[in-house]
Amino acid sequence: MQAKILVADDERHIAEGLQMLLADDGYEVDTATDGEAAWELIQGGEYGLVLADLRMPQIGGLELFARMRKAGITSELIIITGAASVDSAVEAMREGAYDYLEKPLNIGRLKALLPKALEAYRVKQANRALEERIANLTRFGNLIGQSEEMRRIYTMIEAAAPTNASILIVGESGTGKELVAEAIHNKSNRAKGPFIAINCAAFPREILENELFGHEKGAFTGALNEKPGCFELADGGTLFLDEVAEMEPDIQVKLLRALEARSFRRLGGKKEIQVDIRVVSATNKHLKKAIDAGELREDLYHRLAVIPLDLPPLRERRGDIRVLAETFLRRFSEENGKNLKGFSPEALEFINAYRWPGNVRELKNSIERAVILAHGDEVRLTDLRANEQILSEDRELRIPVGTSVEQAERILVLKTFSFVEGDHHRAASMLGIDEDELRTRLAQFMSLQPAGV
Numbered sequence: 003m004q005a006k007i008l009v010a011d012d013e014r015h016i017a018e019g020l021q022m023l024l025a026d027d028g029y030e031v032d033t034a035t036d037g038e039a040a041w042e043l044i045q046g047g048e049y050g051l052v053l054a055d056l057r058m059p060q061i062g063g064l065e066l067f068a069r070m071r072k073a074g075i076t077s078e079l080i081i082i083t084g085a086a087s088v089d090s091a092v093e094a095m096r097e098g099a100y101d102y103l104e105k106p107l108n109i110g111r112l113k114a115l116l117p118k119a120l121e122a123y124r125v126k127q128a129n130r131a132l133e134e135r136i137a138n139l140t141r142f143g144n145l146i147g148q149s150e151e152m153r154r155i156y157t158m159i160e161a162a163a164p165t166n167a168s169i170l171i172v173g174e175s176g177t178g179k180e181l182v183a184e185a186i187h188n189k190s191n192r193a194k195g196p197f198i199a200i201n202c203a204a205f206p207r208e209i210l211e212n213e214l215f216g217h218e219k220g221a222f223t224g225a226l227n228e229k230p231g232c233f234e235l236a237d238g239g240t241l242f243l244d245e246v247a248e249m250e251p252d253i254q255v256k257l258l259r260a261l262e263a264r265s266f267r268r269l270g271g272k273k274e275i276q277v278d279i280r281v282v283s284a285t286n287k288h289l290k291k292a293i294d295a296g297e298l299r300e301d302l303y304h305r306l307a308v309i310p311l312d313l314p315p316l317r318e319r320r321g322d323i324r325v326l327a328e329t330f331l332r333r334f335s336e337e338n339g340k341n342l343k344g345f346s347p348e349a350l351e352f353i354n355a356y357r358w359p360g361n362v363r364e365l366k367n368s369i370e371r372a373v374i375l376a377h378g379d380e381v382r383l384t385d386l387r388a389n390e391q392i393l394s395e396d397r398e399l400r401i402p403v404g405t406s407v408e409q410a411e412r413i414l415v416l417k418t419f420s421f422v423e424g425d426h427h428r429a430a431s432m433l434g435i436d437e438d439e440l441r442t443r444l445a446q447f448m449s450l451q452p453a454g455v
């Protein structure tokens with residue numbers, strides 16, 4: 003179906019004359035005889051093309067054009083103008099108006115212009131619809147995934163983000179909790195403010211308190227300068243408390259008090275500091291159990307979980323695996339200067355069938371590693387399962403050409419460790435490094451490794 007045309011001209015005989023003329027050619031045409039009426043009609047949003055007189059009472063053609071652009075209305079616009087105002091019309095074209103026509107109207111030129119303008123509109127619409135569909139289907143902020151479960155999450159983020167309510171994200175490790183927290187921040191009206199993340203499990207008690215609330219100069223030995231904590235740094239923005247179930251009881255009390263009052267004192271400070279923050283927290287624990295076990299205060303839980311958000315593990319949204327895998331393949335292929343076109347059928351079958359206990363993080367790491375190991379133009383099953391070979395029984399190492407030093411070191415360390423059946427002392431002495439060094443590297447390498455393949 004052809005899009006409708008609106009003719010806006012304060013000279014009624016021109017508006018109605020054009021309407022009749024164009025109707026004869028099969029166009030559907032509405033008219034308006036002043037700018038205000040035209041604007042009302044345009045906002046209905048159903049015109050492919052607006053023909054508007056440059057000069058009309060109240061709202062002229064240029065003002066109409068400005069309003070349309072501001073409102074994101076994509077109808078094409080052709081300005082009708084007297085000879086004296088051609089300059090303004092040309093200016094409008096530079097801004098994106100489709101064309102202009104001089105009075106008295108040259109009907110032949112008008113008739114030649116209309117189908118082109120309407121086609122331009124149609125193409126623009128089609129592109130936009132496509133863009134929107136792709137955007138809605140596969141991603142939301144930096145989150146990729148189009149499963150029903152993820153779309154439910156996107157909808158919840160969309161609804162909850164603009165409020166100030168505390169949100170608790172619960173999900174297994176690697177499900178994307180931090181990305182969700184960032185998406186909440188970016189969709190909120192605090193997006194221009196800071197996003198401050200702190201991992202509550204990463205610090206011993208005293209240091210965590212210091213990180214959260216900061217300190218005054220001289221608050222303790224070694225406090226040479228004052229230092230603001232995360233609460234202050236997040237003022238006007240979002241504070242992300244990661245692994246929030248891992249806090250000592252007295253810190254929980256302090257945190258609860260600060261959240262309730264939206265104010266706190268620095269360590270060694272007397273002054274109450276007011277802050278305007280939105281708190282998003284995350285945990286991979288079953289919090290009801292942590293509450294029952296007395297590890298987490300129930301009142302703190304309720305304060306943090308005004309809106310609870312459950313992020314399902316990847317194995318419960320298998321529909322997302324493929325688009326994630328393909329996105330990561332493209333990304334790492336580009337980053338590593340490779341020209342990989344996709345996965346072999348066996349590799350894809352494995353990816354779809356595997357349980358992914360480490361969720362998206364594991365998938366991402368596996369694909370990065372596979373991309374590094376891959377030869378030719380696709381990722382094969384052997385590239386993906388390289389770890390199993392490393393951990394297999396035989397005493398030999400096979401490291402393909404194209405492996406980075408870091409990757410080779412990782413293979414060597416893991417293989418040795420597995421060969422001595424987890425004996426740190428023997429492994430360290432075989433590798434010629436000390437045991438602490440071995441532990442550091444193992445921690446680093448293990449986190450890259452798909453668990454349970």
Ligand SMILES: Nc1ncnc2c1ncn2[C@@H]1O[C@H](COP(=O)(O)OP(=O)(O)OP(=O)(O)O)[C@@H](O)[C@H]1O
Pocket residue numbers: 144145146147173174175176177178179180181182286362363366
């Ligand atoms: N839906 C997703 N789309 C794209 N990347 C994702 C998605 N989910 C997770 N990732 C990526 O996987 C990795 C892990 O995500 P993230 O750090 O958000 O997980 P997490 O739930 O916070 O894990 P943990 O509990 O271990 O901290 C990151 O590199 C992240 O970019």
Ligand SMILES: [Mg+2]
Pocket residue numbers: 179180244
């Ligand atoms: Mg995290």
